Structure formats: C-alpha cells, structure tokens
Amino acid sequence: MNMTLFKYFIRKNWLLWTAFVTLMLVEIMAYIFLMEVMHEMLYNMGFGSPTGDSALFFIAGLYPMAAVLFPMVYFIFVIHKIMSRSVDNSSMAAFLSSGIKRNHYTITAGVFVAISLVAMFTVIFVVGGLGLLFWGSFNWLYWLNLNVSFLLVNLAVASLCFLFSSTFPASKLGLALTIVFPILFLIFNMLAEYADFFRFMTAYGWIDAPGIALGTFNLWWVAMLVYICVSTILVTISVLLYRRKQLSI
Numbered sequence: 001m002n003m004t005l006f007k008y009f010i011r012k013n014w015l016l017w018t019a020f021v022t023l024m025l026v027e028i029m030a031y032i033f034l035m036e037v038m039h040e041m042l043y044n045m046g047f048g049s050p051t052g053d054s055a056l057f058f059i060a061g062l063y064p065m066a067a068v069l070f071p072m073v074y075f076i077f078v079i080h081k082i083m084s085r086s087v088d089n090s091s092m093a094a095f096l097s098s099g100i101k102r103n104h105y106t107i108t109a110g111v112f113v114a115i116s117l118v119a120m121f122t123v124i125f126v127v128g129g130l131g132l133l134f135w136g137s138f139n140w141l142y143w144l145n146l147n148v149s150f151l152l153v154n155l156a157v158a159s160l161c162f163l164f165s166s167t168f169p170a171s172k173l174g175l176a177l178t179i180v181f182p183i184l185f186l187i188f189n190m191l192a193e194y195a196d197f198f199r200f201m202t203a204y205g206w207i208d209a210p211g212i213a214l215g216t217f218n219l220w221w222v223a224m225l226v227y228i229c230v231s232t233i234l235v236t237i238s239v240l241l242y243r244r245k246q247l248s249i
Contacts, residue, residue: 001111002104009112013078020074021120025127027066031059032131056138059128060146060213067150068189068204071120072182075113075158082109083165083242084174106166106242110235113158121151139215146212152227157182157203159234166238203227 083106125147132138161178168174188202199205206226211217 001108002100005100005105005108006112009082009109013081013112013116016074016077017116017120020070021123024066024070024120024124027070028059028063028124028128029131031062032128032134056132056143057210057213059132060209063146064150064189064204064207064209067121067124067147068154068186071117071150071154072157072186074120075117075154076161076178076182078113078116079109079158079161079165080175080178082112083162084169102243103239106239110159110162110238113162114155114231117151117154117158121147142213142215146209149207149209149212149224152224152231153203153207155231156227156234157185159231159238160203163234163238163241166242169242 125144128147129140129143132143160181164174164177164181168177185202185204188198189204192199192202192205206223208217
C-alpha cells in the first residue's frame with residue numbers, strides 16, 4: 001500500500017463520499033421522524049407508543065434500500081474512476097513512471113474503497129443511532145449488527161466490481177459489468193419479495209434486516225463470514241490479474 005497514493009484518492013473523492021453520506025443521513029433521519037407522522041397508524045398496528053426499539057424495527061424495514069442503493073452508486077463511480085478512467089486520462093502512466101508498482105496501486109485502490117465504505121457506515125451508525133435516541137433507548141448491538149451486515153455485503157459487491165475493472169481496465173465491457181451486476185442484484189432482491197427463489201440469486205438476499213433489528217436472525221454472522229471470504233478472494237484475484245494486464249498507457 002502506498003500512503004501518498006492513498007492521500008491522493010482521498011483528495012480526489014472526499015466530496016463524492018460526503019455527498020452520498022449526506023444523502024443516506026437525510027433519508028435515515030426522514031425515516032426516524034416519519035414515525036411522528038405515522039404515530040397513530042403504528043399504534044393501531046400494535047406497535048404501541050413509539051420507543052427506541054420500535055423505531056429501530058420500523059427503520060429496518062425501510063433502511064435496506066438506502067443502505068444498498070447509495071453505497072452502490074458511490075463505489076461504482078469510485079472504482080471506475082480510479083481503476084478504469086485513470087488509464088484513459090494517462091494518470092496511470094504518471095503513477096507507474098513515478099515508481100509506484102501495479103500491485104501497490106491496486107492494493108491501495110482496494111483499501112481506499114474498503115476504508116471509505118467503513119467510514120460511511122460508521123458515520124451512519126453513530127449519527128443514525130443518536131437520531132434513534134429521539135424515541136428513547138434501544139439495542140445498540142442490533143443497530144450495529146444491521147450496519148455491519150450492509151457494510152459487508154456492499155464490500156462483497158464492490159469487490160466484484162473491482163474484479164471487473166481490474167480484468168477489463170479502460171474497457172466498455174468492464175464498465176458495463178461493473179454497473180449491470182449490482183443493479184441485477186438489487187432487482188433480484190426486490191423480486192424476492194414476490195418469489196423467494198430470487199433471494200438465492202442476489203448477494204443482498206441473505207440479510208434479514210427486520211430479523212437483525214429484533215435479534216431473531218441468529219445466523220447472520222455466518223452470512224457475514226461468507227461476505228468477508230468472498231471480498232478477500234475477489235480482491236486478491238483482482239490484484240493478480242491487474243499485475244499481468246497489458247494496459248494501453
């Protein structure tokens with residue numbers, strides 16, 4: 001990993017990261033304060049008076065879309081920018097001529113994407129948790145598990161996009177695969193509401209957000225281990241492939 005390169009990635013992408021974190025926070029806060037508007041309806045549905053735990057369960061039903069869509073658009077942009085567009089605009093040639101090896105470039109790029117996603121969900125966990133306190137005390141561990149789950153699934157899908165960009169740098173095919181697969185996963189996850197077999201065709205289908213919020217999804221850590229293993233394998237393959245790739249620079 002090259003720290004100079006890492007700081008360069010931060011400098012070039014911090015504004016994009018801030019924009020998507022802000023969008024996620026706005027949506028989560030909207031969910032939290034939506035309970036005030038829906039107080040009577042939720043009471044009639046058996047939720048009783050709103051509490052921190054009921055607010056967490058309510059958000060868990062709505063949060064997955066924000067926790068998937070915004071990070072997905074973010075890492076598609078960033079991965080394309082640092083892995084593919086850098087070849088097109090000759091910045092890759094400048095990096096390599098300065099003594100930075102391809103391995104160091106790829107590893108640094110992968111670490112940057114991972115750390116930026118970790119930072120994104122850390123902010124969401126802290127600020128969103130403080131927002132949930134508006135309704136009273138709640139189980140912070142369940143809120144943490146929920147965010148860790150979506151962090152790891154996003155890392156797994158981002159690793160797949162990283163593999164495509166490493167295999168087909170500066171190629172329309174690489175960009176197409178980087179965009180199409182996450183969107184397909186998202187569509188299949190939405191279709192899983194109507195046909196359960198779609199759940200096995202998407203990386204997002206293994207997360208039971210309401211179950212995590214209630215503490216009833218006891219095997220969530222197994223899915224998390226799978227996501228970690230998948231991410232590690234895909235990034236390792238990406239580094240090896242990119243090192244041997246013939247670049248048009």
